[in-house]
Amino acid sequence: MINKSIFFLSLLVLPFLGMAQGMNFEHITLEEALVKAKKENKLVFIDFYTVWCGPCKKMAKDIFPLASVGEVYNKNFINLKLDAEKEGQAVAKQYNVTGYPTLLYLDADGKILLKDTAFKAEDTFIEMANRAVSSVNSKYSLENLQDMFPKKQNDEQFLKMYIKEMEQYGQDTSDGIDAWLKVQTEMEESSPEMLDYVFHNIRNFIVGGKGEQILNENYDTYMQQASEYQAKMLPRLSTQILNGTMDTAIRNKDPELMKAYIEAYKQQPESRFREDNLLEAELIYYGMLNDDESYKTTTLNYINGLIEQSTIAEIHESDKKSYEMYKRAYDNDPKPSRERMLNASKEGLKASKILKEINELSKGYLQRATSKKEYETLNSWIEYGYELRKDNCFTDDIKAEVYYKNGKKKKAVALKERAVKNWPRSDKKFVNKEYELEQMKKGASI
DSSP states (O other): OHHHHHHHHHHHHHHHHHHTOOOOBOOSOHHHHHHHHHHHTOEEEEEEEOTTOHHHHHIIIIITTOHHHHHHHHHHEEEEEEETTTTTHHHHHHTTOOSSSEEEEEOTTSOEEEEEESOOOHHHHHHHHHHHHHHTTOTTOHHHHHHHGGGOTTOHHHHHHHHHHHHHTTOOOHHHHHHHHHHOOSSOTTSHHHHHHHHHHGGGOOTTSHHHHHHHHTHHHHHHHOOHHHHHHGGGHHHHHHHHHHHHHHHHTOHHHHHHHHHHHHTSOGGGOOHHHHHHHHHHHHHHHTOHHHHHHHHHHHHHHHHHHSOHHHHHHHHHHHHHHHHHHHHHSOOHHHHHHHHHHHSOHHHHHHHHHHHHHHHHHHHHOOSHHHHHHHHHHHHHHHHHSTTOHHHHHHHHHHHHHTTOHHHHHHHHHHHHHHSOTTSTTHHHHHHHHHHHHHTOOO
16 A cells, blocks of 8 residues: 555656756766757756856756746756866867856857856856757857857957857957057047946956057046045956956967067066066966976976075974964964964974875976986975975875886885875865876876
């Protein structure tokens, strides 16, 4: 009797469960999804996420399971979820995914229809799907706009529309804004209206562009017109232009723009200049050019300079003083924040920073290493790492990867396991290290 009751109850419930279905994510490759999309006359949607990304988890928990969302996406798309740091790494690189979550909409040929980042509420997420669907045959599809743009550099009205549409498609607007500012007739460059426009679009201005020129030429006038808030922020706008230029160069994989950023960064006041920021930009630039020799030389000079900066005894003495300082502070007022700093300082803050920096830079060097001399250089950095701190996870990690590249899989896996075991759980790279270990065990590339 009980079994019959359960059976009839399940018959009643099942239809409603079907009606309440959220998004159906398929466990297939992008290539398979594109084939299926063509066959079923659909588009492809990809959610690029990472394990550590909070907004990604919120989308997965609050938005993807909604029936209203599932109704639109399951009807029109083959849906994929890809971890951008694991199985989706190659596809993320292909589509230049740099933020999470990235929501990517493709046609059945793999061309981008729409791309955006960050958490989206239910209505916005559904509207994005509808926009992607309607853009397929639109005169102003993303592909058509990109084809038209080079021919319309002097068309003020087209450029204004182009900026608006590119914003809707979640695309970079810096090129459109720069082109529009050169030909626009709507407002005087020294006017309060232009000052408002500058503030609203500053992160889309680029070094050497028309927006930067307008700001520089009218700076004193803007200061006289500015509100209290604007007067406070105006001196900081040049830094925002600089940061926006780097973001745009990376997003568009533009080596010339990255070079312009590097030259402008070198002119920064000493208070804003950081050697490691310049190094990061230079390595990205050489990576864009596939200039492996310059990449390796720059890395070599930086790491050797880092090692020569202080003796190991001096680093240990500095870390000892830091620990004693945090210990006194914690003993006087044992707050959780002070306990965290005390625990972090036990192993040595300066030593940890150096070891982590060498680890991160060595990986790029190792990927490009080809000669015996270059492997000797890597081994010298590894020896230094163990001298600085015996049995540390950062040096274990890079030594494991040297072993792996040279075909010593068993040694590589053992050392990588030790590195993962001791890797700080608070570090975002921890999940990457776990994945690299999985790949090593499979004999796959990392």
